[in-house]
Amino acid sequence: MSEPWQALQEARCARGWTQAMAARGIVSQSHYSLIEQGVLVPNPKVIEELAARFELNATKWGNMWSQYRRQFRARQRCWRAFVHDGQVRRADVSALQRASLSLDYECYQQFLDIPFSEPAGMYRRLVNARNQLPNVQAPHVPARMRPFGDIRLRIVLAIVESHVLAQLKRFQAAAVWRQKAQQMMTEVPVFWR
Numbered sequence: 286m287s288e289p290w291q292a293l294q295e296a297r298c299a300r301g302w303t304q305a306m307a308a309r310g311i312v313s314q315s316h317y318s319l320i321e322q323g324v325l326v327p328n329p330k331v332i333e334e335l336a337a338r339f340e341l342n343a344t345k346w347g348n349m350w351s352q353y354r355r356q357f358r359a360r361q362r363c364w365r366a367f368v369h370d371g372q373v374r375r376a377d378v379s380a381l382q383r384a385s386l387s388l389d390y391e392c393y394q395q396f397l398d399i400p401f402s403e404p405a406g407m408y409r410r411l412v413n414a415r416n417q418l419p420n421v422q423a424p425h426v427p428a429r430m431r432p433f434g435d436i437r438l439r440i441v442l443a444i445v446e447s448h449v450l451a452q453l454k455r456f457q458a459a460a461v462w463r464q465k466a467q468q469m470m471t472e473v474p475v476f477w478r
Contacts, residue, residue, distance in 0.1 A: 288323060288349070288353070289323075289346055289349035289350045289353060290320060290321050290322060290323040292339075292341060292346060292349070293307075293320065293321050293335060293339065293341075294321050296339035296340075296341060297321070297339070300339075304317050304318050304321065305317075307335075307338070307339075311331060311334045311335060311338070312327070312331055319427070319476065320335075322427060322428055323353070324426065324427055324474075324476070325476065326350060326353060326354045326357045327350065329347065332346065332347050332350055333347075355384055356384040356385075356386055359377065359380040359381050359383075359384045359386060359389075360381070360386065360389055360437075361477075362377045362380070363377050363378060363381060363389070363393050364437050364477065367393070367396065367437075367441060368470075373393055373396060373397060375397060377393075378390060378393045378394055378397060381393060388414065388417055388418070388421050388438065389435075389438060391410070391414050392414055392438045392441045392442055392445075393441060395407065395410055395411060395414065395441075395442070395445045396441055396444065396445055399445060399448045399449070404449050404452040404453045407445070407449050407452075408446075408449050408453075411442060411445055411446055411449060414438075414442055415439075415442050418433070418434030418435065418438060418439060418442075419432065419433060419434045420434075421434060421435075427474060430472075436469055436472055436473055437473065437477065439469055440466050440469045440470060440473070443462050443463075443465050443466035443469065444462075444463070444466050446459075446462045447459045447460075447462035447463040447466065450462060
């Protein structure tokens, strides 16, 4: 067991409980389900209550969540900045690298590099990143979406592709990628917005 949500799932299954039974009185069943998938990080109070319910070592389990919380927050800061105003900060992108999130770092770094990179080199980086998306483990992504990688990174790369194609004066193709990004945005789960 290497991830905190796996401990939770194993403890629940060992008792033969449903997610609704495990969540009762602590969080909603849907919220619990997202915690158990690693999509949401529970707050310290919920960690304590779930640890007590499942007789998990609260300190050890809480420390596991702390490490994951750093990664989660780094992703969340970059995504929210990208979506809300397109002003992703280099410090937030660097936090992705420090949190060992290399593909996330590469995607957002490409977004930041748009004005400074030559289009051909940028396009090679873009294709390489896009090819990696389905192969990277994405526990923070809902289970039904995992075969496709993180949709948020796919959106970032679609915007990068749009800009690269515009630099190459392929304006029609650039518009298609911008439209794809907008369509994918409707697939982003509400709890990520």
